[in-house]
Amino acid sequence: MTDPLQPLLERLSIASSQLTAPGPDPATLERLIHASIRVPDHGKLVPFRLIRLSGEAKQVFGARLAALALARNPDLPEAKRLKEERRYTYAPLVLIVVASLQPDSSIPVIEQQLTAGCVAYNLLLGAQALGFGAQWLTGWAAHDPDAAKVAGLQADEQIIGFVHIGTPTSPAIDRPRPSATALTCDWVP
Numbered sequence: 001m002t003d004p005l006q007p008l009l010e011r012l013s014i015a016s017s018q019l020t021a022p023g024p025d026p027a028t029l030e031r032l033i034h035a036s037i038r039v040p041d042h043g044k045l046v047p048f049r050l051i052r053l054s055g056e057a058k059q060v061f062g063a064r065l066a067a068l069a070l071a072r073n074p075d076l077p078e079a080k081r082l083k084e085e086r087r088y089t090y091a092p093l094v095l096i097v098v099a100s101l102q103p104d105s106s107i108p109v110i111e112q113q114l115t116a117g118c119v120a121y122n123l124l125l126g127a128q129a130l131g132f133g134a135q136w137l138t139g140w141a142a143h144d145p146d147a148a149k150v151a152g153l154q155a156d157e158q159i160i161g162f163v164h165i166g167t168p169t170s171p172a173i174d175r176p177r178p179s180a181t182a183l184t185c186d187w188v189p
């Protein structure tokens with residue numbers, strides 16, 4: 001009998017540069033998103049949304065961010081500029097997970113960010129369950145106000161991550177995992 005925890009026990013990231021086509025078709029992607037947004041949500045604020053990067057848009061998005069990086073640092077080596085430009089081109093699909101925050105809500109902002117983070121994590125788990133590979137990346141662009149504008153974010157929005165989804169080009173290699181027992185203790189009164 002399969003261990004019901006197997007999907008969690010086997011979850012791992014595939015580097016975005018190791019992801020290629022095919023990605024999920026539109027109907028599969030809709031199901032993946034439908035499943036991934038079933039997240040715990042204090043106050044039911046729905047403090048998240050998704051922006052899809054696919055097709056030519058991935059290249060254009062990377063080129064805009066590369067231009068931004070170059071404007072910030074005119075001495076940026078060409079290899080680094082190219083890396084920025086190509087970052088979003090490997091996987092067939094990149095979902096920008098956006099936290100749409102309500103700073104004046106009684107629900108602390110961190111709880112809203114965590115809810116959006118759950119969406120990103122569900123996308124990883126869901127993509128792998130569907131046979132794809134995925135990776136959650138941030139990098140400077142996730143924390144840069146001008147990059148946020150390039151992505152089309154509104155005020156009080158924040159990039160929680162870029163979730164790259166596609167077909168792994170090589171077998172996944174796991175990494176050593178922390179010990180559950182070492183990380184768990186009993187509270188002692």
Ligand SMILES: Cc1cc2nc3c(=O)[nH]c(=O)nc-3n(C[C@H](O)[C@H](O)[C@H](O)COP(=O)(O)O)c2cc1C
Nearest residue numbers: 011012013014135136137138139140160161174175
């Ligand atoms: C919020 C968040 C942001 C991350 N950003 C990056 C990143 O910018 N670059 C990177 O190499 N890994 C980043 N990672 C880590 C990878 O997604 C991945 O977890 C890591 O490579 C370990 O692989 P694993 O998921 O198989 O444990 C990030 C993870 C999280 C949760």
